[in-house]
Amino acid sequence: MSKIEHVIPIIKQKTIRTLLEKGERLDGRKPMDYRDVRIEVGVIDSAEGSALVNLGNTLVIAGVKLNIATPFPDSPTSGALIVNAELIPLASPIFEYGPPKEEDIEISRVVDRGIRSSKLIDLEKLGIITGRRAWFVYVDLYALNHDGNLLDACMLAAVSALLTTKKPKVHVEGDEIRILDEKEPMPIENTTLSTTFAKIGEYVIVDPTYEEELAMDARLTICYDKDGRIVAIQKGGSGYFTPEEIIDLGRRGLEISRKLINKLPTPLSSNEV
Amino acid sequence: MKTKIRLIDDSGKRVDGRLPDELRPLRFEVGILKNADGSAYVEQGGNKIAVAVYGPREVHPRHQARPDRALLRTKYRMATFSVKDRKSPTPGRREIEISKVIREALEPALLLEKFPRTTIDVFIEVLQADGGTRCASISAASLALADAGIPMRDLVAAVAVGKADGRIILDLNHLEDQYGEGDMPIAMMPSLNAVTLLQCDGSFTLEELEKALKLARKGISTIYEKQKEALRSRYLDITKTYKVV
Amino acid sequence: MIKVRRRYKLVLPGEVVRIGDVKTTTNVIKIGDKLIATLVGIPKMKKRGGENILDVIPLKTPYIPKEGDIVIGKIVDIGVTNWTVDINSPWKAVLPLSEVFSRPVHITKVELRDYLNIADLIVARVIAFDLTRDPLLTIRESRLGKATRGLFLELNSWKWSLLKSKEGLLKKVKDKAKCDIILGANYRLLILGKTLENELKALDMVRNILKGEVI
Numbered sequence: 001m002s003k004i005e006h007v008i009p010i011i012k013q014k015t016i017r018t019l020l021e022k023g024e025r026l027d028g029r030k031p032m033d034y035r036d037v038r039i040e041v042g043v044i045d046s047a048e049g050s051a052l053v054n055l056g057n058t059l060v061i062a063g064v065k066l067n068i069a070t071p072f073p074d075s076p077t078s079g080a081l082i083v084n085a086e087l088i089p090l091a092s093p094i095f096e097y098g099p100p101k102e103e104d105i106e107i108s109r110v111v112d113r114g115i116r117s118s119k120l121i122d123l124e125k126l127g128i129i130t131g132r133r134a135w136f137v138y139v140d141l142y143a144l145n146h147d148g149n150l151l152d153a154c155m156l157a158a159v160s161a162l163l164t165t166k167k168p169k170v171h172v173e174g175d176e177i178r179i180l181d182e183k184e185p186m187p188i189e190n191t192t193l194s195t196t197f198a199k200i201g202e203y204v205i206v207d208p209t210y211e212e213e214l215a216m217d218a219r220l221t222i223c224y225d226k227d228g229r230i231v232a233i234q235k236g237g238s239g240y241f242t243p244e245e246i247i248d249l250g251r252r253g254l255e256i257s258r259k260l261i262n263k264l265p266t267p268l269s270s271n272e273v
Numbered sequence: 274m275k276t277k278i279r280l281i282d283d284s285g286k287r288v289d290g291r292l293p294d295e296l297r298p299l300r301f302e303v304g305i306l307k308n309a310d311g312s313a314y315v316e317q318g319g320n321k322i323a324v325a326v327y328g329p330r331e332v333h334p335r336h337q338a339r340p341d342r343a344l345l346r347t348k349y350r351m352a353t354f355s356v357k358d359r360k361s362p363t364p365g366r367r368e369i370e371i372s373k374v375i376r377e378a379l380e381p382a383l384l385l386e387k388f389p390r391t392t393i394d395v396f397i398e399v400l401q402a403d404g405g406t407r408c409a410s411i412s413a414a415s416l417a418l419a420d421a422g423i424p425m426r427d428l429v430a431a432v433a434v435g436k437a438d439g440r441i442i443l444d445l446n447h448l449e450d451q452y453g454e455g456d457m458p459i460a461m462m463p464s465l466n467a468v469t470l471l472q473c474d475g476s477f478t479l480e481e482l483e484k485a486l487k488l489a490r491k492g493i494s495t496i497y498e499k500q501k502e503a504l505r506s507r508y509l510d511i512t513k514t515y516k517v518v
Numbered sequence: 519m520i521k522v523r524r525r526y527k528l529v530l531p532g533e534v535v536r537i538g539d540v541k542t543t544t545n546v547i548k549i550g551d552k553l554i555a556t557l558v559g560i561p562k563m564k565k566r567g568g569e570n571i572l573d574v575i576p577l578k579t580p581y582i583p584k585e586g587d588i589v590i591g592k593i594v595d596i597g598v599t600n601w602t603v604d605i606n607s608p609w610k611a612v613l614p615l616s617e618v619f620s621r622p623v624h625i626t627k628v629e630l631r632d633y634l635n636i637a638d639l640i641v642a643r644v645i646a647f648d649l650t651r652d653p654l655l656t657i658r659e660s661r662l663g664k665a666t667r668g669l670f671l672e673l674n675s676w677k678w679s680l681l682k683s684k685e686g687l688l689k690k691v692k693d694k695a696k697c698d699i700i701l702g703a704n705y706r707l708l709i710l711g712k713t714l715e716n717e718l719k720a721l722d723m724v725r726n727i728l729k730g731e732v733i
Contacts, residue, residue: 007637009592009670018714044401045319047354057307061400063354084353084362089396090325092308097348097364097396140353140362142398144323145306310580329580329608340650343608384556387544388580389649391608419531422579422675424556426547427532464532464554501530508528508558508577 006094008214016215020203025212027056031205034195034256037263039156041164049165049186051265053157056209057147059091062157063140064165068177071127071134079126079135083112085154091143092210107151110194110234111141111158114223117231118192121162125187128170133177135167137186148209151221151234155194156264163188163267185268192231193260194223195253199239204249206256220246222253226261278452280437287449289318293442296432296492301413301503303420311421313503315413318446319403321355324413326421329391343388347376349410351399371407372397378411378431378460378470384424393423404447405433411460411470416500420507430496431460431470434485436477441484443492455481459489463497529555529574536561536572543573579675581607583653587644587703588662590670591655593637596630603640606672606704609652613642617656639665641700641708669717671707677728678705687727695720 016026023030035056044050049064071078085107087095100108115121126135139161141154166183198208198216208216217239223232230250235241241249281287291297297318306312309325332338349372353360379395395417397410408431415429435445436455450456455475461468468486477485529535535546536553543564546553555561559576583589583605591611595602603611615623618633634640641662646654657663673681681688681701692699697711697720707724711717 007592007594009639010635010637011639011665011668012670013637014667015669015714044321044354046356046401050354059306061352063352063400065354065359067359086362088350088398089327089348089394090306090309090312090323090398093327093330097350099363138353138359140359142352142400144398145308147307311578331608331610384547388608419558420578422557422576424545425531426554426556428530462532465549501533504530504558505528 008211013215017201034207039160039263041160041265049161051157051160053153055153058153059145060153060157061142061144062161064161065138067136068133069136076131077127078123081137083108083139085141087143092146107154111155113232114155114192114194118190118225120190120192122187122189146210148213149196149207152194152196160265164265166273183273184270185273188267191226192223193257194221195256196221197249220249224257228254280449281440293440296444296495299499301499303416303503303507311417313413313416315409317409320406320409321401322399322409322413324417325396326417328393329388332392338390341389342385344392345376345380346392347372347395349375349397355399355402374470375411379414379429381469382425382427382429382462387424404445404450408433408458412496419504427462427464428500429460429462430493432489432492433458434489441488443488457485461493463493529561530558531556541569541571545574546572577676581704583607583644583647585644589642589704590702590706590708591640591642593634601634611653611655613655617658620658669709669721673705675705684727691720691723
């Protein structure tokens with residue numbers, strides 16, 4: 001089947017809506033139930049940090065690679081963060097290899113926003129030689145199986161990988177940088193995760209499956225940091241939310257994120273590295 | 274500039290402790306991806322590769338379809354974090370060539386005439402690379418195709434043989450690939466004694482080529498058994514209890 | 519009744535099923551006097567027209583349409599005089615206008631969309647298929663047509679085989695849940711009841727059958 005046929009049968013859409021009237025979902029969850037999350041870190045040896053995330057049947061992998069490069073001219077003492085998400089064909093018959101499409105780019109940018117706004121990493125601590133050399137942190141995400149809510153899964157994977165990344169220590173002597181064998185944790189200052197809601201008719205559910213996404217009118221993703229502050233928001237889809245709905249979801253998302261945050265790995269300490 | 278590394282020590286052991294005719298630890302898993310029609314995962318030494326198969330399905334754009342058989346399309350890609358120095362997400366010429374030779378290694382095994390005007394798409398993603406990725410990919414792709422129910426004459430198993438410190442060695446790892454004297458990836462349909470992939474770079478005499486093919490044959494037999502084990506274990510769960518019509 | 523666990527011999531592609539001169543289906547190829555499996559499956563001797571034919575029953579296989587098959591299809595495109603239907607096979611099927619109405623219909627007077635729209639599900643019969651062209655469908659017979667309600671489930675070939683072999687259990691589900699269950703040849707299931715409750719009850723029972731539990 002190709003992309004064209006990935007329309008959900010009309011009767012299934014009807015069923016989803018009818019079930020929601022009774023507060024039920026196809027997979028037996030209640031509207032505000034989040035699926036099981038399983039996170040495994042350190043799965044890729046060639047990466048400095050990595051994480052494999054199972055969100056229900058959605059499977060996503062993140063790899064962190066560190067590189068020393070020239071800092072951007074407007075931030076000479078800072079390192080840089082580059083997030084790149086790829087929805088590859090392994091995950092679904094609707095994906096193709098090729099230059100990033102808008103879905104790939106949206107996920108990349110929202111994950112980046114969550115990490116950056118929460119100041120999860122203190123990029124200032126990643127500068128090496130002012131104006132000349134700094135650590136560039138690449139977070140690359142690959143979808144491996146798509147059953148909805150790739151955004152939350154990618155966020156969990158990216159954050160988990162960063163929290164457990166082993167950064168090489170460097171020794172600077174004047175103009176020379178020596179990369180040592182010794183490792184240290186990343187400068188972690190915060191944590192973040194996202195909760196994504198889907199609006200189907202007048203009902204809102206959290207953590208939609210693929211079929212629920214096909215049936216939804218609009219989507220709202222809210223990212224929180226470890227203190228429960230909202231650090232990023234993204235509305236998606238061609239429907240709408242009322243301001244009251246948004247505030248309500250902000251509250252629900254906070255509740256859900258407090259529980260979800262326990263699934264994240266604890267940041268590495270210097271003796272664990 | 275190649276620095277001289279001693280790849281085989283005085284006791285005949287390689288850098289990872291193996292003997293010249295030893296395979297790296299190898300593990301296959303079939304049916305790991307739920308949305309694909311067929312899928313498989315392989316770990317061979319430090320290689321970690323996932324393969325998805327879709328099809329047979331319709332060809333887009335339609336004019337590319339063949340009236341007499343299915344197309345086989347293969348895409349081999351490496352994740353940016355699969356190698357020590359982050360790789361650009363854009364596929365390079367290496368990946369494009371490898372995609373082609375993998376396709377040509379698998380094609381002779383498939384009975385494509387059964388599905389005219391369709392395509393069978395094989396997607397390979399290397400999550401971690403450690404030498405011999407195209408060979409591991411072929412072995413895993415063969416399993417993914419079997420998992421998808423694509424009819425075939427035989428499974429295809431592959432391994433890279435090479436030369437290090439004058440000795441012919443089996444299943445090159447990354448170091449041996451980079452610093453050795455030759456690299457020869459070989460794929461076969463073992464039951465039919467048919468070689469479907471053969472490449473070479475380095476320097477081999479005719480005798481060495483013969484030795485290499487023999488050694489590859491040995492390694493491929495072992496890989497073939499492991500492939501079959503993985504397929505059996507996947508399907509035994511299904512057939513164990515129920516009568517299948 | 520004691521349930522007996524039976525282990526069947528599994529063959530893999532490239533493996534010799536048998537040696538000898540026996541007729542085979544296309545799932546088995548002949549190389550010399552060796553009969554070789556081309557799929558993962560269970561070898562079985564079938565009788566066709568008095569002859570013994572060796573087949574391998576694949577555990578996983580794409581759905582290949584056969585004339586006469588009842589299938590559950592999803593409309594994916596609308597043409598000028600036909601609909602394109604996804605029937606879960608490598609080829610998309612065609613449902614011509616002439617196979618929808620029992621009387622001849624004037625094309626310009628008909629807005630195809632009004633009858634069958636994208637994402638509608640139909641229960642149809644395959645009236646023609648060969649490898650040179652796309653499968654042809656009809657919904658003109660009774661018991662065929664557009665599904666206006668119901669629960670739709672996509673199975674795979676082995677789950678479908680399992681349900682097919684449990685006709686008795688399926689009848690039990692139909693009676694208990696008061697639903698009609700249409701098991702399409704294309705590994706798709708449609709549960710039709712008067713209410714969603716009935717349909718969900720039937721779905722639950724079907725899921726239990728698949729898990730091997732008592733219903």
